[in-house]
Amino acid sequence: MxxxxxxxxxxxxxxxxxxxxxxxxxxxxxxxxxxxxxxxxxxxxxxxxxxxxxxxxxxxxxxxxxxxxxxxxxxxxxxxxxxxxxxxxxxxxxxxxxxxxxxxxxxxxxxxxxxxxxxxxxxASTKGDDVTVTVNLRFKDAFQGITTRVNAPAEESCGDCRGTGAAPGTAPRTCPDCGGSGMKNRDQGFFALSGTCSRCGGKGTVVEKPCPACSGRGRVRRVRQVTVKIPAGARDGMKIRVPGRGGSGTRGGPAGDLYVVTRVEEHPVFKRQGDDFVAEVPVSFVEAALGSEIAVPRPEGGTVKLRLAAGTQDGKQMRVRGAGAPRAKARGERGDLMVKIRLVVPEKLTKREKEILEALADERDEDVRERLFREAREAGA
Ligand SMILES: [Zn+2]
Ligand SMILES: [Zn+2]
The missing domain is CATH 1.10.287.110 (DnaJ domain)
Incomplete structure (x- = not known):
């Protein structure tokens, strides 16, 4: 040519x-x-x-x-x-x-x-499916990290028939309808109607006696226990990849990956914010007014002491460095603990407490809303 x-x-x-x-x-x-x-x-x-x-x-x-x-x-x-x-x-x-x-x-x-x-x-070989499973973690386990096992369902090649789908002792044979090509003309001369052979589904082979273990599919669904290492400081919704522990590949193809998504139990006190924890800490108005040293719980147990200045206001935030969650990206480092002060007003007073507070009010003789009114007046219509 x-x-x-x-x-x-x-x-x-x-x-x-x-x-x-x-x-x-x-x-x-x-x-x-x-x-x-x-x-x-x-x-x-x-x-x-x-x-x-x-x-x-x-x-x-x-x-x-x-x-x-x-x-x-x-x-x-x-x-x-x-x-x-x-x-x-x-x-x-x-x-x-x-x-x-x-x-x-x-x-x-x-x-x-x-x-x-x-x-x-x-x-052609194909890669196995990726599989995603969820793991529920206690706050403590997510904080410290834990090696745990998850049940991972995955498609695997059937061991009984080695993936052929044919009953042990038999083998798939060439499809008689398409001669092994997997393709068939449904209408001569019209190429768009040519398609996959319906008898063999395009595989080119047919199984006479299906493998009982997989019903001839060649693949079986199994649930495997896979060990996963959850890093210290794991967050809710984190996706951990375990390579090669998903579905197995076909014809020597690589296995898929397993993805473990974390669900971390919510803590009543410590709310996660990035690598920090935020905790609201009640403080009596006397402690806030006089100033004092208060003890605050740490996420891992134990306490941390905080010095409140005299005249501390409601909503004030204080940062305790290194008392937050372990940082996933920097081993040994931790985020901070953010303490949010909440002033607590006594709901009930004894007679004597009431007298003391009235005496205090007389003593101070203050108008705490004076500034509010002044600013409203000055900026008002
Ligand atoms: Zn089988
Ligand atoms: Zn065929």
Whole structure:
């Protein structure tokens, strides 16, 4: 076969963008697909040329190389038969295959045994599913960190049939309906109606006697116990990845990952805010007025002493450095504890307490709202 101009094969200009090339390819691939032209033996040849041209021109590196000088790109010619396209052009067939199924999306299957896509697809390994589970943690365990076990459901290859779906002692055999290609024409001459073989579901093989353990699916759902290390200072809603502990892959593909999402029990006193804890601390108005030393609980137990200045106001915040949650990103470091002062007013007074307070009121003879009125007056309408 002659050396062809790949741009002419796709019917695009030399300056065509990748999008133009992709569009042209898509159109021609549909037009010349062998399933769409069962009466025309040339269609298959054209189809292969189009595929090969696309393989080179859609790859910027190969395209540059091609642009540099003419080369014999269709060396294999018509004699290639069922060989993979690209085999004669430097053997980089794989890229075009994945592109092909990308392009055709749901129609990827139509390229049955003819182009080799089906074979590619069937032998491709796949990564196992990622699995997400939730773990409930007590405040203390989240604070200190804990190694715990979670139940992780995951799809695994069936051990009894080694994933084939065939009863032990038997093996899957080539599908008689599609001859192993996984594809079938439902309506001659109309390629859009060609699709996955319904008998084998596109696998190309059928199981005569299904494996009892997995009902022929080749996969079983198992719940495994997986050990997870929860870091000290874990927050509610944290996602911990345990690599490789999700569903197992197929045909040697890697296992998926397990994600453990934490649910941390809410603490009645310490509310999490970033790496800090916030706690509201009641203080009597006498303590606040006179000033005093008060004890405040620490999240991990024990107390911390705080010095209240005389005249401390309600809502005042005080920071206790290093008494917050352990920082996940900096080992050994902790956030702070934010103490919010809440003034407590006695609900009941004894007769003597009442007299003392009345005496105090006489003594102070103050108008605490004087400023309020003054400001309202000055700024008012
Ligand atoms: Zn099985
Ligand atoms: Zn079949």
């Amino acid at each position: 002659d050396t062809k101009d790949l741009y002419k094969v796709l019917g695009v200009e030399k300056s065509a963008s990748q999008d133009d090339i992709r569009r042209a390819y898509r159109k021609l691939a549909r037009k010349y697909h062998p399933d769409a032209n069962p009466e025309d033996p040339d269609a298959e040849t054209r189809f292969k040329e189009v595929q090969q041209a696309y393989e080179i021109l859609s790859n910027p590196e190969k395209r540059r190389e091609y642009d540099r000088g003419p080369r014999e790109y269709f060396g294999g010619g018509a004699g290639q038969g069922g060989r993979q396209p690209g085999g004669g052009a430097g053997g980089a067939g794989e890229a075009s295959f994945s592109d092909l199924s990308d392009l055709f999306g749901g129609f990827g299957d139509i390229f049955g045994g003819r182009s080799g896509t089906q074979q590619q697809r069937r032998s």
